[in-house]
Amino acid sequence: MSKLEVDLSGRVAVVSGGSSGMGAAVVARLAASGAGVVVGGRDEARARAVVDSAVAAGGRAVPVIGNITESATADLLVASALEEFGRVDIVVSAAGVVHRADAIGTDDEQWRHVMAVNVDGPFFLSRAAIPALRDSGGGSIVNISSTCGLVGASGLAAYCASKGAVSNLTRAMALDHAAEGIRINAVCPGAVETPMLATGHPSGRTIDDVRASNLASIPEGRIPDASEVADLVLFLASDSSRHLTGVNLSIDGGYTAQ
Numbered sequence: 278m279s280k281l282e283v284d285l286s287g288r289v290a291v292v293s294g295g296s297s298g299m300g301a302a303v304v305a306r307l308a309a310s311g312a313g314v315v316v317g318g319r320d321e322a323r324a325r326a327v328v329d330s331a332v333a334a335g336g337r338a339v340p341v342i343g344n345i346t347e348s349a350t351a352d353l354l355v356a357s358a359l360e361e362f363g364r365v366d367i368v369v370s371a372a373g374v375v376h377r378a379d380a381i382g383t384d385d386e387q388w389r390h391v392m393a394v395n396v397d398g399p400f401f402l403s404r405a406a407i408p409a410l411r412d413s414g415g416g417s418i419v420n421i422s423s424t425c426g427l428v429g430a431s432g433l434a435a436y437c438a439s440k441g442a443v444s445n446l447t448r449a450m451a452l453d454h455a456a457e458g459i460r461i462n463a464v465c466p467g468a469v470e471t472p473m474l475a476t477g478h479p480s481g482r483t484i485d486d487v488r489a490s491n492l493a494s495i496p497e498g499r500i501p502d503a504s505e506v507a508d509l510v511l512f513l514a515s516d517s518s519r520h521l522t523g524v525n526l527s528i529d530g531g532y533t534a535q
């Protein structure tokens with residue numbers, strides 16, 4: 278399959294959730310395009326493996342371990358980019374969690390955890406990065422939201438609330454920082470083949486059941502892999518999308534067109 282080619286030489290990116298799934302695919306594409314990348318993750322071994330693979334392919338990357346629900350982690354990700362690479366141009370919030378339940382099946386702790394990772398995380402990271410992006414003369418923030426940020430989905434109450442929040446946070450921040458040359462967009466994937474797709478389903482529901490029910494609702498009739506979302510993130514991170522800000526781009530095989 279052909280890949281989007283962009284030149285990010287001299288640029289520096291910070292990616293939360295960079296040690297798995299879409300975040301790891303984004304790290305690989307950013308590093309291969311010439312950007313220095315700070316790989317945020319919670320698991321040192323997994324983050325190190327993603328960094329090693331980017332470096333083996335000729336890229337520049339460093340791991341930074343921390344919990345994105347704490348603003349100090351967001352501050353550390355940005356400070357590490359400045360220390361290692363001297364600037365920040367691109368920020369990708371890919372860290373996320375899902376809780377698969379309706380409101381009644383979501384206790385206080387589960388609600389707060391989903392909101393903390395999926396909403397506080399992108400908020401903390403954007404807030405930490407904006408001064409550095411200003412110093413770079415502008416830049417691009419890309420939040421990984423979801424089709425659940427654009428439309429409702431049953432059995433995903435807290436997740437839909439969190440993704441709706443990050444999709445609209447994206448629009449609001451885009452307005453605040455457009456005149457500074459800081460573009461802020463979100464991508465809204467439908468089902469994607471990552472570890473999350475298989476996570477948190479009621480017992481007895483196999484990954485084949487999950488895939489079959491997703492496929493039945495996707496007009497294109499296929500579930501993409503993480504690299505397809507990474508291509509869209511790369512486009513939004515690059516100057517090719519220079520007049521594009523405040524948008525939530527769905528990448529869902531037609532799911533939200535229905």
Ligand SMILES: NC(=O)c1ccc[n+]([C@@H]2O[C@H](COP(=O)([O-])OP(=O)(O)OC[C@H]3O[C@@H](n4cnc5c(N)ncnc54)[C@H](O)[C@@H]3O)[C@@H](O)[C@H]2O)c1
Pocket residue numbers: 293294295296297298299300318319320343344345346370371372373374375394421422423424465466467468469470471472473474
């Ligand atoms: N897979 C899908 O079908 C799908 C669809 C739409 C949107 N998304 C969104 O895409 C993003 C990436 O998810 P993925 O599918 O690659 O799943 P994934 O589980 O492979 O990756 C999620 C990443 O988030 C990290 N993370 C979770 N909690 C964290 C915390 N407290 N601090 C720091 N990092 C934390 C995990 O360590 C992991 O690296 C998420 O925001 C998810 O909600 C996923």
